Amino acid sequence: MQPRDIALVVIVGLALGLAALFALRKLGPADGSAAESYAHQADKAEALPELWPVPDFSYLDQHGKTVTPQALRGQVWVANFIFTQCRTVCPLLTSKLVQLQRLLAGVDVRFVSVSVDPAHDSPEVLRAYQDKWAPEETRWTLLSTDEKTLAATAAGFKIAAAQSDSGVDPIIHSAVFVLVDGRGVVRGAFSSEDRADFLALVKAAKKLAGQETKQAPALAVDGPSLYHQLSCAGCHERPDLAPPLGGRAGKRQELTNGQLAVFDDAYVTxxxxxxxxxxxxxxTLLMPAYDALLDEARLKALVDYVMAMPAPPEESAGAARVEADPVCHMKVRVTDSTPTTSFDGGTFFFCAEICREKFLTTPAAFVSSP
Ligand code: HEC
Known part of the structure; x- marks a missing residue:
């Protein structure tokens, strides 16, 4: 086994372990003090006990402005933990945050995403990340952290965030949403992966913030706007994350169970x-469910739009160049902005800068193994 594969096994093992921990906690009383142990409690939206004060921090947001817990006083906020180069849980987590923003449209809450990758996620990088996922959302704060204080901040939120030596995702971290009240006290930790817990968070946030206060910007009713507002492209325009949707109507798709599905209205719905x-x-990434957001008319508009999406021009011309990343082995669609390097007379393409950097440290190790 390559060291990379071992790291992968470790990660998968850790993920399974965490999942098992979640399942156990669902059954038995919560032990320990991690934020995870507060997830899955019945009637959380009703009780909202005062759990612990948020840790002190001072970080720059995506606009270069300093943000502290004091500056957030008087404001209900939802925190989560991400890093922009992450290709497994973070796109899913961020797409859930986007859903949350839509479900809490018009409610006076703030969304605070704390980066667990201080070396890469500068304010500029986080700004670009917001532009990709929710450019119009004014209640979203993305914090660039620093190496010295990140561990203490994560510990203060009772959130796991650890470095790992993997080619796929270098940081393992928690997938919970933490709800904070206007006095800076944590009032709940909610699993992003559990539907009931996710809906309990919506209810709890409304309860703390006092229901709808502002004129809610309504969710669009037409397909193209829905596709944009729900950030479907955040995953589907990246072939390494999710299948491209253009030009698929009537075609067949191979499923994990070995069967084929026809890309028709029923399948897309x-x-x-x-x-x-x-x-x-x-x-490897999971697609989030959108059933909590879409009524029948909106669902139909979105399905019609997906069914009518044209194939991307390069693909129809048969000119799309797809290469395998030599580090993580993911498929990469080569464009002008694809990270690349030359070595030993060959040209190599990478899914992200992080893989390129890894390659550059020991190129021969990645080229010699098939
Ligand atoms: C977090 C990333 C992510 C987001 C956001 C996302 N998807 Fe997906 N989607 C996936 C992945 C991964 C798959 C493939 C695995 C699967 O079938 O679940 C997929 C599969 C699909 C498929 C089946 C595609 C095929 O070729 O058979 C459709 C249709 C689809 N998504 C539509 C949408 C729509 C519409 C939206 C926005 C409302 C959306 N997705 C948002 C990740 C995402």
Whole structure:
């Protein structure tokens, strides 16, 4: 086994361990003090006990402005933990945050995403990340952290964030949302992966913030705007994360169970409402369910739009160049902005800068192994 593969096994093992921990905690009383242990409590939206004060921090946001817990006083906020180069849980987590922003439209809450990758996620990088996922959202603060204080901040939120030596994602971290009240006290930790918990968070945030206060910007009703507002492209325009959706109507798709699915109205509807029922083969990332957000008319508009999406021009011309990243082995669609380097007379392409950097430290190790 390559060291990389071992790291992967460790990560998968850790993820399974965490999942098991979640399952156990669901059954038995919570032990320990990690934020995870407060997830999955019944009637959380009703009780909202005062759990612990948020830790002190002072970080720059995506606009270069200093943000502290004091500056957030008087404001209900939801915190989560991400890093922009992450390709496994973070796109899913961020797409859930985007759903949360839509479900809490018009409610006076702030969304605070704390980066667990201080070396890479500068304010500029976080700004670009916001532009990709929710450019119009004014209540979203993305914090660039620093190496010296990140561990203390994560510990203060009772959140796991640890470095790992993997080619896929270098940082393992928690997938919970933490709800903070206007006095800076944590009032709940909610699993992003559990539907009931996610809906309990919506309810709890409304309760703390005092229901709808502002004129809510309504969720769009037409397909193109819905596709944009729900940030479907955040995953689907990156072939290494999710299957491209353009030009697929009537074609067949291979599923994880070995069967084929025809890309028709019923299949697309099911993919959006209950994506885990039939899954496309070859993707590690999970597609989030959108059933909490879409009424019948909006769902139909979105399905019609996806069915009519044209194939991307390069693909129809047969000119799309897809290469395998020599570090993580993901498929990469080569464009002008694809990270690349030359070595030993060959040209190599990478899914992200992080893989390129890894390659550059020991190129021969990645080239010699097939
Ligand atoms: C967090 C990333 C992510 C987001 C956001 C996302 N998807 Fe997906 N989607 C995936 C992945 C990964 C798959 C393939 C695995 C599977 O089938 O679940 C997928 C599969 C699909 C499929 C089946 C595709 C095929 O080729 O068979 C459809 C249709 C789809 N998504 C539509 C949407 C729509 C519409 C939205 C926005 C409302 C959306 N997705 C948002 C990740 C995402």
């Amino acid at each position: 099911e993919s959006i409402l209950t994506p885990q029922v039939r899954m496309v083969r070859g993707y």
